[in-house]
Amino acid sequence: MGCSDADYAYLREIVFHQSANLIDPSRNALFDRRLISVTRMAGVSSLKDLVAMLKGRRPAHLHRAVAEAMTINETSFFRDVKPFDLLRTAILPRLIESRRATRQLRIWSAASSTGQEAHSMAMLLLERFPEVASWDVEIVGTDISSRVIEYAQRGRYRRLEINRGLPASMLLRYTIRHGEEWEIVPSVRSLCRFVCANLCAPLPPLPSFDLVLLRNVLIYFSLQDRNVVFRSVHRQMASDGYLLLGNAEQAEESTDRFNIEFSEEERSYFYRPVQML
Ligand SMILES: C[S@@+](CC[C@H](N)C(=O)[O-])C[C@H]1O[C@@H](n2cnc3c(N)ncnc32)[C@H](O)[C@@H]1O
Secondary structure (H helix, E strand, O other), X not given: OOOOHHHHHHHHHHHHHHHOOOOOHHHHHHHHHHOHHHHHHHOOOOHHHHHHHHHHOOOHHHHHHHHHHOOOOOOOOOOOOHHXXXXXXXXXXXXXXXXXXXXXXXXXXXXXXXXXHHHHHXXXXXXXXXXXXXXXXXXXXXXXXHHHHHHHHHOEEEHHHHOOOOOHHHHHHHEEEEOOEEEEOHXXXXXXXXXXXXXOOOOOOOOOEEEEEEOOOHHHOOHHHHHHHHHHHHHOEEEEEEEEEOOOOOOOOOOOOEEEEEEOOOOEEEEEEOOOO
16 A cells, blocks of 8 residues: 555545545545655655645645546547437537538537547538538537547547557548547537537637537536536527437436437437526
């Protein structure tokens, strides 16, 4: 074990304070593994010394680095398949129809991690709804971790990442190989923009979104913080927009700002914003 229970509790507090992520005490060992690089960055030789430094001088950048290092950035192209079928068959056709007059679409991959979700969205649009190629389309990926945002901005993926969820036909059409990395083509990348943002804090300037993908991040928050996130997502959405959550996530228990809708065809749920008075 790297440090005392009190020290782990302190590290959990830092993470909660910085990112609202709850880490169960049963996962203390994760701090030992994940904070090796932060320990090195701080110029100390053990987790115990890192905690002493964090408690003493309270350097803000190290507090942020601890929270970032503890984020779970698991993602993949076209993750879970079904939501992308739902987007293709039900949500995007309706949305595109309703935006035909303005020819503008704003999509938010909230908690985008390394960008596969946003890039999948762009590929889906180009592949299935080619008419929007001439529209004003922006897919904004945001994440609390500057490391994953920089990765997404670079738009290059390794074999392991490419092999997870990207169909062979899309690999050929939408990537360019550079040795052992595959770069997303400019026509896809130009639709996507990535910025750092903490979902539990005031958001940076963002447009009003027609579609929000808020997937596989609520699970890390308390019920109360989920409510905070739903409130700001609601504020950031067009009144006739669409919201998709992850498979294990739901809105009903923590907010009354969204109504659930069910797609018979895809046997899937999505949400629409409630009009606030
Ligand atoms: C498991 S990944 C999900 C990625 C993608 N949405 C998906 O479903 O594949 C969760 C992401 O949420 C980000 N995250 C965690 N807490 C956050 C917060 N408070 N604000 C913004 N992003 C956060 C993490 O950095 C991580 O990249």
